[in-house]
Amino acid sequence: MQTKYSINELATLVDISVRTLRFYLQKGLISAPHGNGRGAWYDADHLEQLIKIKRWQTAGLSLERIQALLAQSNAPELPVLQPKPGDIQVVSHLHLANGLTLMIDPSAANLSSEQLRTLAQALINTYQQVTHQDAQQGVKQDDIRDE
Template identity: 45%
Template sequence: MNETPEPTFGIDELCTLTGVARRTVRFYTQKGLLDPPEGERRGAYYTRRHLEQLLLIRKWQAAGVSLERIGRLLRGEEAGLPPAPEPGTIEVWSRVTLRPGLEVHLEPGRLGLTPEETRNLIQRLMMACEINP
């Protein structure tokens, strides 16, 4: 059987594909968010796994998740979302009016968001509403 080899990428190609700066890739690797490249020095290369990790990190960052929490999620120390509440469970939800006719209802505890992450998320949503009226 002829198996197609897994595609590999140099750091510049990986940066182009993900929109992440070279320095940021190295920072993520240093912090343990991104697996180290395969090979050594000039022969180092990245695989599809690295590409997927970087895209996931970018997605979570765009959603307002802190790098600290992203690290916990990637290490499996924290589940993505808690299970749905049982009937009769009492929760306190926040209702944020983004503009007339558009509201967001959220429960930061269920999302695992800190107060700072919640504020960041709301600010990003409000900015998006200003850009796209």
């Protein structure tokens, strides 16, 4: 099943304004949404495009240079820049369970949004298995004490 995002949701996910997103659309930096008007929606490919644009902007590239890179079929990935004191960094917090949060730096993770979703689901499943096993072992130990 394909995830659909509204323009507001997509802008929020990438931490840009809707106005900036519309500007990128107008400039052809990202592909057009699916559908028209109020029914328009965006998908994981749009999210990937925006993450790549943000990564390149962080590396200091102009929008003109980014547009030229996006036109290439084999656009290079830029090396991750190490943050310096005073730099502002956008980090996503993925809540896995009470007291368990995964922090993801999208500029350094170098994973697609689909890969991140797969990783998140695998971590959630693993956590649930571990806690379920611990709960079962606790019950078995209680049974032994009762005998």
